Amino acid sequence: MTDRLILGIESSCDETGVGIVRLGPDGSMELLADEVASSVEEHARFGGVVPEVASRAHLEAMVPTMRRAVEQAGIQLRDVHSIAVTAGPGLAGALLVGVSAAKAYAAALDKPLYGVNHLAGHVAADTLQHGPLPKRCLALLVSGGHSQLLLVEGLAERITEIGSTVDDAAGEAYDKVARLLDLPYPGGPPIDKLAKQGNGCAIAFPRGLTGPRDSKYDFSFSGLKTSVARWVEKQERAGEEIPLADVAASFQEAVADVLTAKAIRACKDFGVDTLVISGGVAANSRLSGLAAERCAEAGIELRVPKPRLCTDNGAMIAALGAHLVAAGAKPSSLDLSTTPGLPVGTIQIH
Amino acid sequence: MLVLALDTATPAVTAGVVELTPDSLPRLLAERVTVNSKAHGELLTPHLQAALAEAGHTLADLDAIVCGSGPGPFTGLRVGLVTAAALGQALNRPVYPVPTPDAIALDAATGRPLLVATDARRKEVYWAAYDAAGRRTDGPHVDRPADLVGKLPAVSDAAGEGAEIYADVLNLPVVQARYPSPVSLVAVAAEELLAGARPAALTPLYLRRPDAVEPVGRKRVTKA
Ligand SMILES: [Zn+2]
Numbered sequence: 001m002t003d004r005l006i007l008g009i010e011s012s013c014d015e016t017g018v019g020i021v022r023l024g025p026d027g028s029m030e031l032l033a034d035e036v037a038s039s040v041e042e043h044a045r046f047g048g049v050v051p052e053v054a055s056r057a058h059l060e061a062m063v064p065t066m067r068r069a070v071e072q073a074g075i076q077l078r079d080v081h082s083i084a085v086t087a088g089p090g091l092a093g094a095l096l097v098g099v100s101a102a103k104a105y106a107a108a109l110d111k112p113l114y115g116v117n118h119l120a121g122h123v124a125a126d127t128l129q130h131g132p133l134p135k136r137c138l139a140l141l142v143s144g145g146h147s148q149l150l151l152v153e154g155l156a157e158r159i160t161e162i163g164s165t166v167d168d169a170a171g172e173a174y175d176k177v178a179r180l181l182d183l184p185y186p187g188g189p190p191i192d193k194l195a196k197q198g199n200g201c202a203i204a205f206p207r208g209l210t211g212p213r214d215s216k217y218d219f220s221f222s223g224l225k226t227s228v229a230r231w232v233e234k235q236e237r238a239g240e241e242i243p244l245a246d247v248a249a250s251f252q253e254a255v256a257d258v259l260t261a262k263a264i265r266a267c268k269d270f271g272v273d274t275l276v277i278s279g280g281v282a283a284n285s286r287l288s289g290l291a292a293e294r295c296a297e298a299g300i301e302l303r304v305p306k307p308r309l310c311t312d313n314g315a316m317i318a319a320l321g322a323h324l325v326a327a328g329a330k331p332s333s334l335d336l337s338t339t340p341g342l343p344v345g346t347i348q349i350h
Numbered sequence: 351m352l353v354l355a356l357d358t359a360t361p362a363v364t365a366g367v368v369e370l371t372p373d374s375l376p377r378l379l380a381e382r383v384t385v386n387s388k389a390h391g392e393l394l395t396p397h398l399q400a401a402l403a404e405a406g407h408t409l410a411d412l413d414a415i416v417c418g419s420g421p422g423p424f425t426g427l428r429v430g431l432v433t434a435a436a437l438g439q440a441l442n443r444p445v446y447p448v449p450t451p452d453a454i455a456l457d458a459a460t461g462r463p464l465l466v467a468t469d470a471r472r473k474e475v476y477w478a479a480y481d482a483a484g485r486r487t488d489g490p491h492v493d494r495p496a497d498l499v500g501k502l503p504a505v506s507d508a509a510g511e512g513a514e515i516y517a518d519v520l521n522l523p524v525v526q527a528r529y530p531s532p533v534s535l536v537a538v539a540a541e542e543l544l545a546g547a548r549p550a551a552l553t554p555l556y557l558r559r560p561d562a563v564e565p566v567g568r569k570r571v572t573k574a
Contacts (some may be wrong), residue, residue: 045564052424052560059428059554063435077440093425096391100429101436103395108409108440334399335392 004081005032005073006325007105008318009066011098012090012118013145014039014054016061018069019315021128023081023322031128032073034308034315037061044185048175049144055093062101069314080111082331084321087115087349088342090145095338103334112331114321115349117159117342118312119146122278124155124323125309125316136272138162140263142287143279143311144171144186147259149217149266150344152276155320156327161344162266163217166209170255170281173221177228177251181244191248192284198245200253200286203231207258217266224254249286256287260294267300274301283307324348351413352379353543354398354437355532358430359422359450360468360511361387365398366532367405372544376536379405385529390429398433412443416539418530419447420555421476421490422468427554435552446539446549451478451490451510453530453538458509459484460525465505467495467512467520475512476557479503492557495519 003022010017020033039057043049070077085102088095099115106113123139139150147170149163168176171188178187183194206227208220228251235242267275277291288304295302309315324347332350339349351371357364366381382397402408417434420427431447438445451466455478458464462482467475470492477498478489488503495516508522510529517524536543 046562047564050560050562053562055424055428056556056560059432059435062432063439066436066439093428096425097428097432100391100394101432104433104436105440107395107399108437110409335396337392 004325005075005079006318006322007080007083008314008316008321009083009085009098009102010118010121010312010314010317011058011094012086013094013312014043014049014057015312016058016065017312017314017317018065019313019318020069020073020075021315021318021322023326027132027326029128029319029322031315032075033069034313035065035069035072036313037065040186047179047185051091051093054091055097058094058097062097078109080109082112082114082321082325084114084116084317084324086118086121086317087336088118088339090118090340092338092340095340099336099338103336107334113334113336114324114329115332115336116317116320116324117344117347119148119150119344120155120159120347121316121320123150123152123159123276124320125278126276126303126305127155128315128319129305129309130303133276134274137274137276138263138267138270138272139276139278140259141279142170142259142277142281144175145169146279147219147221148344149263151270155323156329156347159344159347163215163219163262165219165221167220167222168225170219170221170259173225173255174281176225180229180232181247188281188284191252192286194245195249195252195286198243198247198249200249202243202246203250205250205254207254210258210261217262219258219262221255224251252284252286256284256290259287260291263291264294264298264300268298273299274303276303278305278310280311282310351543352407352411353414353416353536354412355416355535356394356398356430356434357418357450357453357530357535358390358394358426359418359420360529361385362529363390363393363397364529364532365394365401367401367407368532368536370536370540370543376533376540378533381532387423387426390426394429394433409437409441412441414443414543415445416448416535416543417445417552418450418453418535419553420450421470421492421557422450423471424556431552431554444549445552446542447552448535448538449478449490449555450530451476452486453534454510454527455480455484455486456534456537457527457531458507458525460507462506463504465502465508465513465520465522466510467508467516468510469512469515475516477512479505490555490557
């Protein structure tokens with residue numbers, strides 16, 4: 001068997017992504033292209049992703065992004081072996097642009113189509129950098145849209161959600177706290193930067209869902225966000241200056257503490273020795289730093305893909321497609337539907 | 351020449367294969383149309399494949415693609431445009447956008463001034479007006495039917511689903527051309543197609559801005 005080129009298309013939120021992965025006969029994967037067009041700047045003044053703005057941007061960006069990816073990979077579209085596309089979860093209108101395009105490419109090129117799960121794609125992204133995953137591992141997905149703990153028993157076989165947020169996603173909490181502190185959107189990078197000059201122990205913000213009777217692996221960030229707001233407003237009322245760096249650092253400490261504590265506990269409970277952290281918030285320095293410390297203590301191997309692979313992109317979808325092709329999965333039908341609320345357990349929609 | 355016609359600007363998911371020659375009217379070889387405003391994404395590609403198969407052709411046989419550019423409900427409208435754009439890129443064929451009401455006007459062609467109105471949801475219509483020769487004289491615009499009555503140039507008939515839904519407000523005889531047909535979509539672009547003209551940009555006619563509000567200040571969680 002020869003090399004197979006897998007094309008990945010992503011459009012579930014505000015990034016239009018096209019990735020191309022070369023799948024070797026031995027199952028090895030090489031990333032040939034990873035092109036992303038982001039509409040994040042168009043959403044900034046709204047303080048969050050506006051679905052219609054994102055969908056319009058996807059339509060405009062789809063063909064140019066594809067063109068750049070094909071050029072970057074130095075291939076011809078007709079050389080592609082299979083096409084993978086995010087079918088869910090995500091914004092309905094945004095998903096529809098990518099899936100419609102993917103169907104047209106599949107029909108025009110007469111190649112099989114795989115409608116895949118965006119969340120599984122985030123985990124698959126790591127295999128582009130660190131190679132195959134062990135038979136069982138845990139994945140912590142953290143971004144503006146997701147906060148999940150997953151038990152991964154084969155990327156093409158079985159992924160089980162063992163915990164998720166009961167309210168806001170971790171990245172959403174960052175965005176809201178950033179607004180509170182008059183920092184730009186998206187909130188992750190500016191809070192991370194500011195937090196480096198502050199003291200994470202300065203203010204004891206609450207750790208959501210960490211009581212003895214609380215759900216062991218679920219997260220809650222809404223209370224934390226409110227408590228930061230209350231603290232800031234109390235200072236303002238008292239006419240005190242707000243120690244922005246300490247607030248940012250203490251908030252970030254609370255997020256990183258809960259996420260890593262729960263992830264490591266899950267690793268121990270499920271008897272796995274590898275933890276993957278992916279999603280846009282994985283790039284957060286305190287989260288990865290604390291995770292590295294605690295994983296080392298617990299004898300767990302930590303895998304965090306580079307930031308470019310952590311955020312939404314087509315490469316992760318191509319990688320997941322490659323895992324499915326390598327496993328001999330059956331292609332999806334061309335009347336495939338998008339599923340905005342797709343559960344992570346459904347790796348592929350037929 | 352062999353042309354694929356697509357339109358998703360109305361509840362009709364439309365795909366047709368049309369033969370176009372310089373000296374005769376466009377001829378329909380096969381079409382697949384399903385009226386379902388929620389199924390554009392699922393059905394468009396299977397429809398165009400089925401129409402091509404029935405016509406005895408494959409995508410590789412196409413010379414060009416024509417796609418309705420709206421106006422129409424955004425989510426469905428984008429399905430047609432992105433499908434056409436991707437097909438055009440992968441097959442290396444030109445894609446010609448066509449305003450959807452122009453095709454409906456051609457289908458209706460009463461020889462009298464005409465209003466074409468399609469359903470814009472939110473109790474509004476997308477509309478355009480045409481003279482007796484079928485030339486567009488106004489629009490496309492989006493308005494509430496009652497407001498449109500005041501702005502409308504003199505027309506004798508109305509076509510399109512919007513004209514049917516709001517027939518009692520518009521008070522015009524309704525002619526039967528509810529959705530754009532593949533033949534009319536191709537006919538609207540026939541001159542450019544036959545001349546091999548450089549296609550216009552594949553830009554959707556949204557006519558409305560996205561719903562989005564900029565946040566003003568921040569909400570307090572404690573009482574001031
Ligand atoms: Zn994501």
